[in-house]
Amino acid sequence: MIEKEFTVKNKLGIHARPAALLVKNLGKFDSKIEILRDDLIVDGKSIMGIMMLAAENGAKLVIRADGPDEIEVIKVVEELFEKGFYEE
Amino acid sequence: MKNNLILRGFPASPGLVIGKLKILNNKVEFVQEYDIDDPEGEAKRFLKAVGDTKIDILKARENFDKTMGEEFKEIFDVQIMILEDKSVIERTLLNIRETKKNAEFVYKNVMNQIMENMTKTDSKYFKERIFDITDIMNRVIKKLKNRDDISLSSDEKMIIGTYTITPTETMKFGKNLIIGIITESGGITSHSSIMARALNIPAVVNVKEFLSNVEEGDTVIVDGYTGTVIINPDENSIKNFKKREDEYITYNKKLMEIKDEESVTIDGHNIDLSANIELYEEVAEVKKYGGRGIGLFRTEFIFLQENGYPSVEKQKKIYTSVSEKIFPDSVIIRTVDIGGDKPIYVDENEKNPFLGFRGIRVSLKNRELLKDQFRAVLKSSVKKNLKLMLPMVSSIDEVIQAKLVLDEVKKELFNQQIDFDKDIELGIMVEVPSAAILAEEFAKYVNFFSIGTNDLTQYTLAVDRNNTRVSHLYDALDPAVLKLIKMTVDAAHDVNIWAGVCGEMASDPIAIPILIGLGVDELSMAPVFLPEIKMIIRLLSFEESKEIAKNALLFKSPDKVREYIIGIISEKFPNLRKYILGEFYEE
Known part of the structure; x- marks a missing residue:
């Protein structure tokens, strides 16, 4: 199992479009993926779950991946957060 | 089932259509x-x-x-x-x-x-x-529940009846399925109305009690010219509809024949006719109706789509495409005018959004937002056919501030050796009475004026036209409004800059002789209205219009002004009369 913390960099936070992008990317993996914000834990492969996080700019999220491709998961998430979900 | 019930609302998008009603219920099942x-x-x-x-x-x-x-x-x-x-x-x-x-x-x-x-x-x-x-x-x-949503599963074209319709919903159905729109709420300038006009779908908005009077599947007539809706029309109404539809088709054909002619009065006075648009898709409409430049490119939709913060790149892509499509004619890009009623830049709804945090006030408080928009426009300006316009200006200081920001951005781009139009023109919307009253001063700082008659009327007369208890007091033909327009135009001409009108008044046939007579240089409107206004201009004389305008200013009420103009129009263009007055259903 790997856990890593990320900070939301894009101005608008993770609204519908980035959430959809995240789900599209994470859905491909076999690992179990969870996203944590404070005491809220949601399924990383569920758009409704991710939107429930209401992660605004500056929010800190922990991604937890558990499975055969967990390292890849973190890499993909890293790229998406780094690039601000390609919104800029 | 109600029979031949006639209800009235605001004409939001022109056109005449009969069809089956589909009620779009936004309430939870x-x-x-x-x-x-x-x-x-x-x-x-x-x-x-x-x-x-x-x-x-x-x-x-x-x-x-x-x-x-x-x-x-x-x-x-x-x-x-x-x-x-x-x-x-x-x-x-x-x-x-x-x-x-x-x-x-x-x-x-x-x-x-x-x-x-x-x-x-x-x-x-x-x-x-x-x-x-x-x-x-x-x-x-x-x-x-086995209740099929006919809106999606059938290919039958239908008229949508709803409390309110969002632009997203309108687009979701697309032009292929919706042939008419009727809403209980909303105004002519609301987003759904603008969308309906953009998609060329006849629409009537603000039809009180509509939903309580109809059932799904009712036959309805939507008359987007007069703002009339007829529920389950009787034989006579249908006959009238057909007759009017025929007249409309003939009339439209006539209009389309002159759409590419010059927009000039019989005595050779030229009036620039340009288009108001909000979506990139509307550029095609501009050409279709013989429009040349764009007199008002509203950028609100771009901002709303991106929740208030579109990137410079995204904006640049849109502005550049519009610039290229319209070239060699010009495009006036208005900086974003999002008010307190759309809570993007503020946390709470305002009690008085129209007197609140909107237009240039928002842009000057969020400098980065304004800078980004200036950056995007300047970067798209290499063809030198873009102009900038500021909304809701109420004091000279706002113009000075905005110009400082513009200069800053210009310097930045210059240092980065990015190509842009160094002489890009900057104008203001004249829609707050203070701007009209001080037009002489404002004229020293800007390259043009565009009079936003919708807001100018509501601020001058202190009337919210979406408030049905006072909306009857809203009238752009009010002599007080006409006087402010005259002051603005005169002040512009004194220093050799031009003044246009980009409110709905610019597409109101009754107002045209007055506006031309007052010396307005440009009229900007939804593309679909361009041919009709062009035809009216081509039948008018400038000298005569000056006389009409002079007389109109002497009246003490908008009704008297209207009566006077209608008298003159009836004399000169008897064919236009019924389209202008919506007399059809009283016949």
């Missing part, structure tokens, strides 16, 4: 709760409903692509993701098996729980999503 014996069968029933809904959305997407282009496709992708959301489906299936309750009841509970959590997060970005989620939920429930 009611579901019953009952026990089931066969959970596996119920689970299957649920999955089938989800699958069928997906097919509908895909169908809608197809329809939509053809009319609106690829770039809005994302809306549907998000809808499908919400529909197929793993946790929703898993939880629903699990609860069906555990509680042995019917699928619609279980599903609605699961969805409600999630939405409740979302509203708790107090994030404003999710408000609109909740609407999307409700929409999906309703569709699945309807499938489960």
Whole structure:
């Protein structure tokens, strides 16, 4: 199992479009993926779950991946957060 | 069933159409709760409903692509993701098996729980999503109840009747399926009206009590010229409709014949006719109706789509394409005018949004926002046909501030050796009375004026036209408004700059002789109105119009002004009379 913390960099936070992008990317993996914000834990492969996080700019999220491709998961998430979900 | 009931609202988008009514109910579907014996069968029933809904959305997407282009496709992708959301489906299936309750009841509970959590997060970005989620939920429930959503599954063209319709919804159906729109709320300048005009769908808005008087499947006539709706018209009304439709077709043909002619009075006075647009897609409409430049490119939609913060790149892409499509004519890009009624840049709704935080006030408080917009416009200005315009200006200082910001951005681009139009023109909207009263001073700082008559009228007369108790007091022909227009035009001409009108008044046939007579140099309007206004101009004489304007200013009420103008129009253009006055149904 790997856990890593990320900070939301894009101005608008993770609204519908980035959430959809995240789900599209994470859905491909076999690992179990969870996203944590404070005491809220949601399924990383569920758009409704991710939107429930209401992660605004500056929010800190922990991604937890558990499975055969967990390292890849973190890499993909890293790229998406780094690039601000390609919104800029 | 009501027969031949005539209701009136505001004419929001011109056109005449008869068809079957589809009621679009934004309210949450009611579901019953009952026990089931066969959970596996119920689970299957649920999955089938989800699958069928997906097919509908895909169908809608197809329809939509053809009319609106690829770039809005994302809306549907998000809808499908919400529909197929793993946790929703898993939880629903699990609860069906555990509680042995019917699928619609279980599903609605699961969805409600999630939405409740979302509203708790107090994030404003999710408000609109909740609407999307409700929409999906309703569709699945309807499938489960075996009530097909005819809006999506049939190819029958229909008239949409609803309390309010969002631009997204309008686009979702697309031009192929909607032939008319009737709403109970909204105004002529609201987003849905603008969308209807952009898509060329006849629309009547603000029809009080409409929904309580109709049933789904009723036959309705939508008259977007006069703002009239007829429910289940009788033989006579249908005959009238057909006659009027024929007249309209002939009339339109005549108009389209002159659409590419010059817009000049019989005594050789030229009036620039340009278009108001909001969507990139409307550029095609501009050409279709013989429009040349764009007198008002509203950028609100670009901002709303991106929740208030579109990137420079995204903006640049749009501005550049519009600049290239319209070249060699020019495009006036108005910086974003988002008011306190659209809570993007403020946390709360304002009590008085029209007198609140909107237009240039918002831009000057969020300098980075203004800078980004200036950056995007300047970077798109290499063809030298873009101009900038500031909305809601009420003091000279705002112009000075905005110019400082513009200079800063210019310097920045210059240092980065980016090519742009160094002499880009900057103008202001004259829509606050203070700007009209001090027009002489403002004229020293800007390259042009564009009079926004909608707001100028509402501020001058202190009337909110969406408030039905006072809307009868709203009249752009009020001599007080006419006087402010005259002051603005005179002040512009004194220093050799031009003054245009970009409010609805510019497309109101009755107002044309006055505006021309007052010396207005340019009229900018929704593309569809261009041919008619051009025809009127080509029949007028400038000298005569000056006389008309002079006389109009002497009256003490808008009614007297109207009466006077109608008298003159009836004399000169008897054929126009009934279109202008909407006399048809009283015949």
